[in-house]
């Protein structure tokens with residue numbers, strides 16, 4: 001079934017609003033994802049430090065969502081203290097970028113967004129587009145909104161391209177939460193084709209692994225899909241192989257935190273295992289991501305895989321499940337080599353191997 005971006009915008013309205021910016025009072029409100037699905041609470045943030053801390057504590061998480069959040073974090077660098085000159089403003093933006101970029105290292109969208117905001121500010125000052133701090137703040141507010149709006153359009157477009165890979169009655173296996181909570185728009189990347197399919201009356205269901213240790217699958221993906229009325233089955237992470245072996249899965253669709261120019265895909269821990277099993281069993285494995293997730297500069301050796309608090313593994317939401325003090329290794333992302341990736345679905349189209357040639361071709365077109 002074919003649908004245009006304009007038609008889809010009429011048909012599909014996201015139900016969740018994880019990121020809300022109050023333009024009059026310069027307050028960023030986040031739906032606290034660390035409390036979901038048990039409590040629906042919001043945090044109000046006014047400074048880059050508060051925003052960085054919320055990213056670190058995963059009140060907001062997911063690559064595009066932390067990018068959008070950080071973009072508004074850059075705005076608050078100028079609205080939360082009294083800055084009177086453009087020189088002071090640039091100094092404050094540079095400091096905020098350092099604070100925000102440090103919050104989480106693996107998803108490239110974060111530093112992509114802060115760099116974007118800083119570059120925009122420098123350019124506008126240098127070419128005379130802004131003449132004072134008030135004009136700079138207005139410009140950066142509209143830049144942050146543009147990042148949000150373009151993300152939503154990119155996801156709708158990914159949903160349209162991803163539809164090519166979905167047939168009526170399909171079941172899609174995912175990993176983590178690469179839905180609208182993870183992107184801040186309410187739609188998502190990996191879940192976009194599923195949501196678009198459902199909006200068009202095509203029946204699709206999702207299998208969501210719980211995604212230990214933080215449980216993005218059981219807490220967030222299940223919550224999000226149930227909110228949208230999309231059938232979802234929760235499995236433990238250890239069930240991934242069996243559901244594929246038993247032909248219960250037609251395709252695997254995951255998000256990404258960073259995609260390198262040769263097609264290495266960084267995503268939530270457990271993704272690599274899904275990709276290898278899918279490859280072995282002949283099930284197509286797709287990564288879905290907007291342009292802001294591509295990193296054409298770095299190679300595998302440069303990328304830091306975030307390691308989080310060992311207590312995330314020793315406990316489940318505060319309840320001990322292992323002897324106290326046991327040594328723990330808790331990397332929260334892994335990297336899937338290109339040979340296991342059947343296609344990368346972006347807003348500019350689907351990229352197929354050989355990735356070392358085709359990624360640049362698509363991005364630079």
Ligand SMILES: CSC[C@@H](O)[C@@H](O)C(=O)COP(=O)(O)O
Pocket residue numbers: 061062063064107175176177178179182183188189190216254255256257267268269332
């Ligand atoms: C559209 S989100 C893509 C990825 O950011 C997502 O799959 C993921 O790994 C999120 O990890 P998280 O640690 O929850 O921020």
